[in-house]
Amino acid sequence: MDKVRYGIVGIGKQGSGYASKLFAGMDKNAVLTAVCDTAEDRREWAKQKFGDKVKVFDDYEKMLTSGLIDAVIVDTPHYAHPVIAKRALELNIHTLSDKPAGVYTKAVREVAEYAEKERPQIKFGLLYNQRTSKIYKAAKAIIDSGELGNIKRIVWIITNWYRPQAYYSQGGWRGTWAGEGGGVLINQDPHQLDLFTWLAGSKITSVNAIAKTVGRKINVENDVTAMCTFENGATGVFITSTHDAPGTNRLEISGEGGKMVISGSNDFSMKLEFTKLEMLEPEFSKVNKVFMGKPKSKTIKVKFTLGEIIKGLLIDKGQHINVIRNFSSVVLGKEDKLIGKYEEGLNGLSFSNAIHLSSWLGKAVNPNDKKFEDMYYAELQKRIEEEKTNSIK
Numbered sequence: 001m002d003k004v005r006y007g008i009v010g011i012g013k014q015g016s017g018y019a020s021k022l023f024a025g026m027d028k029n030a031v032l033t034a035v036c037d038t039a040e041d042r043r044e045w046a047k048q049k050f051g052d053k054v055k056v057f058d059d060y061e062k063m064l065t066s067g068l069i070d071a072v073i074v075d076t077p078h079y080a081h082p083v084i085a086k087r088a089l090e091l092n093i094h095t096l097s098d099k100p101a102g103v104y105t106k107a108v109r110e111v112a113e114y115a116e117k118e119r120p121q122i123k124f125g126l127l128y129n130q131r132t133s134k135i136y137k138a139a140k141a142i143i144d145s146g147e148l149g150n151i152k153r154i155v156w157i158i159t160n161w162y163r164p165q166a167y168y169s170q171g172g173w174r175g176t177w178a179g180e181g182g183g184v185l186i187n188q189d190p191h192q193l194d195l196f197t198w199l200a201g202s203k204i205t206s207v208n209a210i211a212k213t214v215g216r217k218i219n220v221e222n223d224v225t226a227m228c229t230f231e232n233g234a235t236g237v238f239i240t241s242t243h244d245a246p247g248t249n250r251l252e253i254s255g256e257g258g259k260m261v262i263s264g265s266n267d268f269s270m271k272l273e274f275t276k277l278e279m280l281e282p283e284f285s286k287v288n289k290v291f292m293g294k295p296k297s298k299t300i301k302v303k304f305t306l307g308e309i310i311k312g313l314l315i316d317k318g319q320h321i322n323v324i325r326n327f328s329s330v331v332l333g334k335e336d337k338l339i340g341k342y343e344e345g346l347n348g349l350s351f352s353n354a355i356h357l358s359s360w361l362g363k364a365v366n367p368n369d370k371k372f373e374d375m376y377y378a379e380l381q382k383r384i385e386e387e388k389t390n391s392i393k
């Protein structure tokens with residue numbers, strides 16, 4: 001195979017962008033050969049845009065069995081991600097799912113296990129584009145180098161996802177239990193939930209949370225305060241919303257070796273500051289004899305220039321095509337490692353599911369508990385049922 005022949009299922013807001021980029025030749029190892037959407041207007045858009053060079057389907061089964069594609073990108077609403085991914089794997093088609101991996105971990109785990117046992121030769125990725133951001137890569141490198149020492153606490157306030165009522169009132173699948181399986185956690189936050197668990201580098205063992213709806217006519221949550229513990233003893237706080245104006249984006253990671261802060265309300269002002277102690281805090285406290293003494297530190301600022309941002313090093317559109325380029329290279333055997341493996345979607349998603357479940361039950365939950373997945377699924381079904389008679393959207 002010279003080039004990976006791609007098909008895309010779901011050419012709405014996001015999938016149409018990937019289709020246009022592949023069609024424009026932005027991945028030299030890929031060619032767009034097919035697209036699929038159940039909506040007629042989207043299929044018309046594709047016919048106008050791509051002409052007869054790209055085959056347009058109305059049913060993903062027909063596209064997956066057409067013999068026209070080696071790989072598929074799944075960009076439908078979230079519930080269908082694991083369903084379509086499973087079918088593509090059965091047909092030996094390399095699969096790149098957009099985030100989130102699914103709505104609930106039970107479905108995602110089943111597909112991930114199928115892939116591992118039955119289709120180990122098929123590449124199966126997740127479109128975690130923010131993992132390619134230079135700022136988060138720098139944070140991960142500082143943590144992995146040991147300079148921050150053991151992590152004590154990780155706190156993320158991400159409340160700058162402002163969405164007015166008009167966003168939710170536009171109809172469709174967004175902002176409903178049946179259509180998308182949650183609110184800010186499942187729609188806006190999957191990248192942050194992934195990075196939160198990826199940077200902490202340890203399994204979450206308990207979650208206590210409040211998830212509620214503030215100021216919008218929707219059934220799903222748009223305001224969350226969650227507290228968690230990690231296997232390595234660290235604690236975490238995750239606060240998110242879609243109704244705060246102005247909102248905040250601030251990630252603070254404290255370790256025995258100092259503190260790292262990533263902040264900035266938009267792509268251009270984002271910065272990373274690492275305040276490094278001269279000696280690890282536990283050692284300082286042992287040797288210090290001064291009443292109210294404090295460890296000495298120096299601050300290292302990692303600020304990115306406008307030029308770097310424009311070149312696609314930060315949160316810009318280049319991130320998504322870079323994940324697709326990585327996927328094509330791995331399919332062709334030119335690179336070994338996927339930026340995001342599908343099963344890694346379970347980390348952030350189980351945190352998200354645990355936040356919902358803790359809030360619904362009014363107590364702390366452990367996402368590793370054997371009954372957790374079934375309990376979450378049952379409680380989610382209750383909300384879907386209630387929504388049928390009590391939809392306020």
Ligand SMILES: NC(=O)c1ccc[n+]([C@@H]2O[C@H](COP(=O)([O-])OP(=O)(O)OC[C@H]3O[C@@H](n4cnc5c(N)ncnc54)[C@H](O)[C@@H]3O)[C@@H](O)[C@H]2O)c1
Pocket residue numbers: 009010011012013014015036037038039042058059060075076077078080098099100127129187
């Ligand atoms: N990686 C990112 O940064 C990022 C950003 C935005 C959205 N997304 C993800 O992309 C996905 C799609 O979001 P969107 O904003 O493009 O939504 P959208 O509603 O604009 O597009 C979804 C499309 O899927 C089509 N569709 C639905 N069911 C289908 C089926 N069974 N077969 C074929 N087509 C089907 C719809 O007709 C629609 O055109 C979501 O899961 C979302 O989380 C990812």
